[in-house]
Amino acid sequence: MPGKKILSLWPKYCCIGITLVFLSLFLVLPLFIVFGEALRGGITTYLAAITEPDARKAIVLTLMAAAVSVPLNVLFGLAAAWALTKFDFRGKSLLLTLIDLPFAVPPVIAGFLFVLCLGTNGVLGPLLEAADIRIIFAIPGIIIATLFITFPFVARELIPLMQEQGREEEQAAISLGASGFKTFWHITLPNIKWALLYGAILCNARAMGEFGAVSVVSGHIRGATNTLPLHIEILYNEYNFTAAFAVASLLAMLALVTLIVKSALEWKLKRERQLQSLDEALLPERTVS
């Protein structure tokens, strides 16, 4: 019996060992490198690197791209989830597939799509030029590319959840005379608020960190069209490693905050789902009594 016990324990320690070694080498070490290299020149150099004018402009542009794309994609996610889960219509699965399309398009190709449409030699190029509107190699291009890349995140979180929750609660509210908006605000939104926040957090992380697509449409104009990831690339290619890592540490902190909020929300969502299934399990008894 003791022999058998040892036999059944070795896979456990083996698995935990492999997991911890693999994840420390691949996940923890890179994170340490970012902060270690950032602080290599001392705290003053660090602060100087993240407060110099070009870095500050990159921070503002990154925040702006996220501030536009997160609300717009949240609005789209809500509309798409409502249309796709509360009604039955033809072409529903096609629409679902198309919403996922931006995930399948490589970032560089995504950026290129908008150069083809809106660039000087693009389809709308002459029209935009006549109106003196510059989109590609300017800030609007960066925002559009970010919108494309982060497009499916919110919709993807909401659709499965709202599908699972069904339509009964909303139908009850409407039949009792509530308006459509009131029903959404008081019935649907409280049911999906954590999933909505979850999708928005993922959308935000991707919006602030996007590199490939933004790189294509930005034109790399220093202090004008550089987001934080692009600013990191410039500093790194100039062999200004400490400054590159200092700016990178800002994005690494954003990633850590994202992870913390994400796991808190996952815990919350899991609990809510458990409570819900418990409710459903108890429901028949309640109707009997």
Added chain:
Amino acid sequence: MQLKRRRRHFLPGFGLTLGYTVLYLSLLVLIPVAVLGFKAFSLTGDVYWNVISDPRTLAAFKLTFGAALAAATVNTLFGFVVAWTLTRYPFPGHRVVDALVDLPFALPTAVSGIALTTLFARTGLIGRLFAPLGIQIAFAPAGVIVALTFIGLPFVVRTLQPALEDLDPEYEEAALSLGASRLRAFFTVILPTLRPALLTGFALALARALGEYGSVVFISGNMPMRTEIVSLLIMGKLEQFDYEGATALAVITLLLSFLILFMLNMLQWRFSRKTQPAG
């Protein structure tokens, strides 16, 4: 008429939300993709031939698809161990480790790119260990595989975890108590049940790796014919304003990746058909 419509859609807002969804989707995704499609059809065969016959293109495709396959394979193996450990053997701090698995997803690719390059360069903490053996990781094809492995890890683990949670240990215990060896129980009981999830995880990691740009450009060194990926080649064509060449490359890349993912889906479908009547 009004009554009829109401009966069909009891809840309000169908026209508004569907209209908005389709409009937004069309403006942001469908029309741009269609423009690429039109551009692709308007190109002459010569443009495609020039792109395909360029040895630099072939080398880039070989590296991109080869490294992505290698990374997805490594991820499937290690991702399985990680997911297994996290669901079956809760150890102190497993919650933190579980949250960390999503780091490659949350960390901007430019940041992971420069961090991995520093780590795996000849003087870096890990690269230093391999340098005496004559193995170069950063600025070599191996570096591309490292970056793509980092990027793809969460996809495999997050796909496997729910499948493993559903897998009742009773089945393997039954197999073990009936005299099967651990290895046999693993290969005949556990692995077949997890095959769909493993395949999905592999496909997701592969899809992500095929398009990855940010982390790779730093670690690969971008040497033509040796460490240049397709995305970088497209970028190069764009910088020279060779939009025709870029279109040809983009369309070929998209078609090849869709083909691979389609084949994986077919495989998935065959597996699920095979296992369903038995289960």
